[in-house]
Every structure is written in structure tokens, then in C-alpha cells.
Amino acid sequence: MKTILCYGDSNTWGYDPATRERFPRDVRWPGVLRRTLGDGYWVIEEGLNGRTTVWDDPIEGYKNGHTYLIPCLETHKPLDLVVIMLGTNDLKARFSVSAYDIAESVGVLVRDVQQSGVGPQGRAPQVLLIAPPPVARLSEFAEMFAGAEDKSRRLAPHFRRVAEAHGCALLDAAEVVVCSDLDGIHLEADQHAKLGQAVAARVRELLGS
DSSP states (O other): OEEEEEEESHHHTTBTTSSSSSSTTTTTHHHHHHHHHOOOOOEEEEETTTSSOOOTTTTSSOOOOHHHHHHHHHHOOSSSSSEEEOOGGGGSTTTTTHHHHHHHHHHHHHHHHHTTOGGEEEEEOOOEEEEEEOOOOTTTTTTTTHHHHHHTHHHHHHHHHHHHHHHHHEGGGTTTTOOTTTTTOOHHHHHHHHHHHHHHHHHHHHOOO
8 A cells, every 4th residue: 555645735625716615525636636546545635724835924823834744744654655735825925935935945845755764664755746836817815925926937947946956756737737717826626636637647657556
């Protein structure tokens, strides 16, 4: 049994941009991943609304993905693969960080996974880094994410650079999905399906079919 941890934000949690509720388990992309992979794989969902890469959120609190990462890895070990999809919340105007620094921040998480020893026999798990899709037309989140549209389009090249530097796999979500024009941030159900299937294909490449 191969164990996969999906570590992300509201798009991993399954936020529905139409209802503002949570998509059912079989609709959100980790659920699609689980169903597509079938027997022989165990998929763990670790999505949190508002989660950042390394930043403490002075308004929402308890969103720092770096602070929680090691306890999370230790809780679920042994892990064969950790899928990291973070960076969108770092685009919030309150953090004032560049696309370069967002990628460097997610690199900190990749490094910690690779040095964690939470894989089988105390080895490091593999890492699949997902560059989040660019922000679409913002509506209710426009002021919170002021300036995010242009910055989000610069994330993928920096994520690719970081993935190459750390020797981990990369999936550019922009090649697969688009954010909803309902709020500009979240994925609709059909996009969850596409992402889950794309991640499943990469997982099979990394861990075997």
C-alpha cells in the first residue's frame, strides 16, 4: 500500500466557489485521485482554508503551513509521497511578498519533507510540487488579493526553478485547470476532476502503477 499526503489550502480542502461550502469527498481532487488510483494507494487529505507556505496570518491565525508541516508528517508516517499545493494565499496583499519569494517559501517545505525521514524505513518521501493555477477574475476577494492576478502568472516559472533546485517532481496546474470566475480563486467541480486525474498520472510515474 502506497501512502500519499496531499498538503494544501482551500482548493485541497474542496471549497465550492458557488456555495462557499465543501465539495463532497468524491468530488474534490484528492478524492478523485483516490478513486482514479484505485487499490494499492491510500490518499490522505490535509487541506486548510487560508493556509500559507511559511507566513503567520495576523488576521486569520493558525494558517502557517510550515509550522504544521512536521507534526503533520509525523502523524501520518510512513509516507511514500507528499503532494504540496500552496502559494495562492501568499498572494494576499497583507503579506506583500513577490512571486520569487512565494516559490522560495514553498521550497522550504520541500526541503523539510526531504529531510524529514518520514518515508518507509526512515527514508525521505518523494515530493510532488504543484504550482497553483493563476488567479482569475476576482470578485469578493478582489481587495484581499489586490495585485494577485499578475503576480500569480509569474509563480509557475519560479516553482519550476525551485523544483529543479530540490530535485523534486513538478506539476503546473495551469496546464490542467483554471480558477473559477465566480470568485477568481477556487476550482469548480469539473476542474477538481481534471486535477485529480492529472495528479494520478504523475503519481503512477513516481510510485509505479
